[in-house]
Amino acid sequence: MVKAGIFGANGRMGRVLIEALQQQDNAQLQVATVRDDSPWLGMNVGELAGIGKLGVSCCAVGEINPDSVDVMIDFTLPAAFEANLQWCVDNRKPVIIGTTGLSDAQLAALDEAAKAIPVVFAANYSVGVNLMLSLVRQAARALGKTADIEITEAHHRFKQDAPSGTAMAIGEAIADELQRDLSQCAVYGREGKGPERDRDTIGFATVRAGDIVGEHTALFADIGERLEITHKASSRLTFAKGAVNAAVWLSDKSPGLYTMAQVIGLEN
Structure with missing residues (x-):
């Protein structure tokens, strides 16, 4: 069972990712982060997503126990991207990146991070x-x-x-x-x-x-x-399920920058 975490669980995609992980047989949500000053801090993630109580509450990135998670998923905004990526590098955790609108400098940082950790980066996960x-x-x-x-x-x-x-x-x-x-x-x-x-x-x-x-x-x-x-x-769940499948696929990979085409077998 892959232990997954979500950066930005209160966002539109974050909430759908909670639902997608709840439906996954071989992955389980263990961590869900929100901003340090967020009113959602401490809220049950299931209630946040509107699917009933689950066994995880929202926390700040600095409160994550690295041992509790195998892979992180990030569909936040460019403003949060670098700090989230750095946490993954510092703790040697694979990460799925679905954040769009990244600058050239942020894309360069992503390339550099992939030398240390496995990364899947895709504009779309369907x-x-x-x-x-x-x-x-x-x-x-x-x-x-x-x-x-x-x-x-x-x-x-x-x-x-x-x-x-x-x-x-x-x-x-x-x-x-x-x-x-x-x-x-x-x-x-x-x-x-x-x-x-x-x-x-x-x-x-x-x-x-x-x-x-x-x-x-x-x-x-x-x-x-x-x-x-x-x-x-017609549903964001399509993208969320693709990202969760990518997280399961990535969890045992070597450092490198991977594509969604590789995840679904269109490329080697």
Whole structure:
């Protein structure tokens, strides 16, 4: 039985992760952290998640007993990322990272941490999205030289980063397959009059509205035909279950930076 911990248990994904761990047969929630000044300190995690009392209460990161946990899961915000990652490095604990919107410096810190501990870092933990990343690579190989490529994504009104981490991962997969530099060919918005579309660009469009869980489409449009590859999530539990499965998979791995594609067997 893998003993799992959650950073930021009071967040939207934190609460769903509590539920996902409760449904898992080979993992058990042992630790759930909140901010040092949080009103949730000491609250039962089951009541926090709305699933009835469980045997764990919310604590601050500094109160974690390292011996009580095998692997940590972090879906917090960039502001909390570095301290959470450092705790894992200091205590030699594998970690699942689902935090998006990380800076270049934070990504570099992640690479450095992976030299000491096992890390899974993914923009999205659903099986469907990771299969989509494989499919858009195939589409890019077949259509990328002639088709116009656009990526659209939609999320709930509370999401702070745009485009989403998943949209950027889709763009990176396509650009990598076409040997393009996404930082040079990405277009993040269009308005007014301008020149004809540059076929080598990859466009992004973002929607933030209501309670949309997550929708992503990669469009390959040529003259006379177009291909759309779409993934729609209807529940955050999909992502949480994927993260829990990744935690179980990672618990006995050597230090290194792993992907969700490796977790589900799409890559070695």
